[in-house]
Amino acid sequence: MTSLAIGCRVLIGVVFVIAVAGKLRRATAFTEFVASVRQMGVLPPALARPAAVAVAAAELAIVLALAVPARQAGVLGFGLAVGLLAAMTAGIAMSLARGNREPCRCFGRSETPLGARHVGRNVVLVAVALLGLLGSLSGGPVDAGIAVVVAVAGAVLGGLVVMLDDIIALVEPASTGIR
Template identity: 35%
Template sequence: MTYAVLTARLALAGVLLVSAVAKARSFEETWAMLDGLLRRIGPGARRSAGPSAVALIAVEGTTGLALLGPAQTVRPGLVAAVVLTAAFTAAAVVATVSRAEVACACFGRPAARLGRRHIVRNTPLLGLAVLGLAGTGAVSGTSPAAPAVVLCSVAAAVITVVTAFFDDIADLLATP
């Protein structure tokens, strides 16, 4: 279980940190995405798109760093990762059900309309967060061996890259 939790932590940290940096670099697209989602709540909620974008970037970055931090930050980081991935999945569900024309700027650049593919992308991330959180109690206090850390890191890097480029991969594999 130690290796599964380590892989989950590293993968979630990678995804969240890449997402936070990309959102910060493309702040206008992030603002537009949140504005489109908040429009579903009501006209007053749209005023909070800017502050919400700043808060989202900060929470994603902080959560990613917590997952990489010392033992005392891991559990709160995993709780935050569960909440974030559940919220991201819920936003994709709302956008799909309401047929909202909201471009997904999840990784900074608007790649596709927020919808089913993002539910498919986010559900395994939510599973990783839950696995990590559930497994933290079962993890022993011993450090994993170096080869295992390398293997977990490589797996996490693959998960991060596939997640960050999921829209591009889905478009590439889509039938014309």
């Protein structure tokens, strides 16, 4: 495993641990996530709940796989992450193409309408997961000091990814209603 793979493991792990925790922290949070899947209009309404369960289960599997320091676990975790992120990106893009901007509950409660930044965020996360997958496939010694630095960087970047909507809201001009 390379240092790059360690940083990617932590970044993707942080994103998905917060995502699954946001959905499962209480029953109403999961119910809101199911409703957001239904409102996206990508799947037939009857499939919204099974899809939401599958997403939460996949997120949990990704977190668990990436937490195991074995090469095969990293390959599995990153492979699942690429697949799930690609599917979610396609779902968001399809929803946007239909003019639907209903907020997604990807990380729990959110009122931010879906937009191109959510597609962009997921594309970047797919790239990170692919880099992690490649790094997991290659071997070699890892310097402990570098491993700590990239793990901390991964944790910080993962947190920033999760908080992207809030960060953007801080820098967007406020709507005053005055014209």
